[in-house]
Amino acid sequence: MKAFDLTGKTVLVTGASSGLGRQTAVTASEYGARVVITGRDAKRLEETFASLKGEGHLQFTADLTVQADIDQLVASLPQLNGLVYSTGISDLTPARFITAEAIDKTFKVSFDAAVLLTAGLLAKKKLEKNHCSLVYISSISTRYPFVGGAMYISAKAALEAYARVLALELAPKGIRVNCVAPAFVRTPMLDDTAANYSQEAVNMIEARQILGLGDPEDVANSIIYYLADASKWVSATSLVLGGG
Numbered sequence: 001m002k003a004f005d006l007t008g009k010t011v012l013v014t015g016a017s018s019g020l021g022r023q024t025a026v027t028a029s030e031y032g033a034r035v036v037i038t039g040r041d042a043k044r045l046e047e048t049f050a051s052l053k054g055e056g057h058l059q060f061t062a063d064l065t066v067q068a069d070i071d072q073l074v075a076s077l078p079q080l081n082g083l084v085y086s087t088g089i090s091d092l093t094p095a096r097f098i099t100a101e102a103i104d105k106t107f108k109v110s111f112d113a114a115v116l117l118t119a120g121l122l123a124k125k126k127l128e129k130n131h132c133s134l135v136y137i138s139s140i141s142t143r144y145p146f147v148g149g150a151m152y153i154s155a156k157a158a159l160e161a162y163a164r165v166l167a168l169e170l171a172p173k174g175i176r177v178n179c180v181a182p183a184f185v186r187t188p189m190l191d192d193t194a195a196n197y198s199q200e201a202v203n204m205i206e207a208r209q210i211l212g213l214g215d216p217e218d219v220a221n222s223i224i225y226y227l228a229d230a231s232k233w234v235s236a237t238s239l240v241l242g243g244g
């Protein structure tokens, strides 16, 4: 149990106003972490904040596609032992309908913002040397693609490639970098996909996951492993959470 303890660690969780980010923040606080949460929606961020266990947590609203918001967030942060990047949006656009705007929309949130936030954390020396773990949420769809997912999946593939380079660059500082790549999990993003695109598509994907849909806790628990000293010899990996 001790190897998974997060007592004394401060962890920034993005996308914490909803879904996987919210659950990861709550679970990390249950394992003893001091958590700094960020998202755009102040009301839902406050709901997450109210669910955190323990004391000393912080919350900051920020739109991570806006450089000034990233700069302000980074300036407000304490020294960190961990980052969980859970910010993302879903997108289903068949290849022939992809526009420059569609590329921008997905990449800005799922890739650019992750890279620019990390650059800001490094430039402002917010990451504790020797005791820091960065975790980016990718997607199993980088291995098992779905029709219409070109932009979503390409942005996640870029994020995973970036994370592997980052792992190389930061290893000498004792900072580890990993991804988790979940299959479909019950979150508002999944509800959006069902409502805006097709419940049938969601049913089909669910049928492919032999252990069924995941729960946010299933992803959060794996992220705890990466944040904790239990994984101190693990970097440059991407853990598939595929429901079998």
Ligand SMILES: NC(=O)c1ccc[n+]([C@@H]2O[C@H](COP(=O)([O-])OP(=O)(O)OC[C@H]3O[C@@H](n4cnc5c(N)ncnc54)[C@H](OP(=O)(O)O)[C@@H]3O)[C@@H](O)[C@H]2O)c1
Residues within 6 Å of the ligand: 014, 015, 016, 017, 018, 019, 020, 021, 038, 039, 040, 041, 042, 044, 062, 063, 064, 065, 085, 086, 087, 088, 089, 109, 137, 138, 139, 140, 181, 182, 183, 184, 185, 186, 187, 188, 189, 190
């Ligand atoms: N759910 C799944 O089945 C699944 C599977 C594989 C991978 N993933 C990945 O897991 C991550 C979390 O997904 P989720 O299901 O938890 O989604 P979600 O419930 O829709 O949450 C997405 C989060 O991203 C934040 N966000 C979006 N755009 C933002 C922006 N411009 N600036 C700041 N924050 C922004 C949202 O903040 P506000 O709501 O406050 O705007 C929200 O907190 C995503 O990267 C997703 O691609 C999810």
